[in-house]
Amino acid sequence: MFNSHSQKNPLSYEGTYACPICRCGQISSLTLMEALGCDVCHHIFTINLEKQSLKMADREPALMWHWTGKTWKGEHLGNLELSWIYWIIALSFVLFPPSLIGLSALIFPPISGSVWSWFPLAWTILSFLVHLLILLWLMAEAYQFPVLLFIRTQCQRLVNPRRGNS
Numbered sequence: 001m002f003n004s005h006s007q008k009n010p011l012s013y014e015g016t017y018a019c020p021i022c023r024c025g026q027i028s029s030l031t032l033m034e035a036l037g038c039d040v041c042h043h044i045f046t047i048n049l050e051k052q053s054l055k056m057a058d059r060e061p062a063l064m065w066h067w068t069g070k071t072w073k074g075e076h077l078g079n080l081e082l083s084w085i086y087w088i089i090a091l092s093f094v095l096f097p098p099s100l101i102g103l104s105a106l107i108f109p110p111i112s113g114s115v116w117s118w119f120p121l122a123w124t125i126l127s128f129l130v131h132l133l134i135l136l137w138l139m140a141e142a143y144q145f146p147v148l149l150f151i152r153t154q155c156q157r158l159v160n161p162r163r164g165n166s
């Protein structure tokens with residue numbers, strides 16, 4: 001699968017590839033430079049022809065991708081393969097606090113008809129959403145997924161579907 005000799009579309013400075021950062025731009029070689037640039041997020045990349053890998057040049061620690069002939073495979077994700085134990089931790093992180101709050105509200109129910117009787121339910125939902133948000137943010141950080149950049153480029157696409165006029 002990663003054998004560079006059997007690739008039909010090898011990684012080279014002459015080619016054009018989908019941007020692995022914003023996932024909607026195209027990266028192609030910059031004039032007079034041994035580097036590639038994205039037309040949407042404007043990040044700079046360098047190529048290792050021998051290893052068929054792409055390196056993000058303007059960021060530390062540098063991100064690396066391996067070119068499979070069709071898509072990018074994040075080298076930095078290698079040791080981040082999520083095993084089931086992480087999923088259990090993540091799930092309990094999201095579900096445990098709200099269920100604790102919900103349970104305590106069940107055991108000690110608020111006085112019915114009181115102004116604050118809605119509070120335990122709202123608090124349970126809020127705590128669930130907050131923990132879910134923290135988890136999603138952590139995952140975005142771990143996978144180096146540029147959330148803000150992605151949202152921005154998607155917005156630009158909505159406003160101006162014919163990209164490249166800028």
Ligand SMILES: [Zn+2]
Nearest residue numbers: 019022038041
């Ligand atoms: Zn890009």
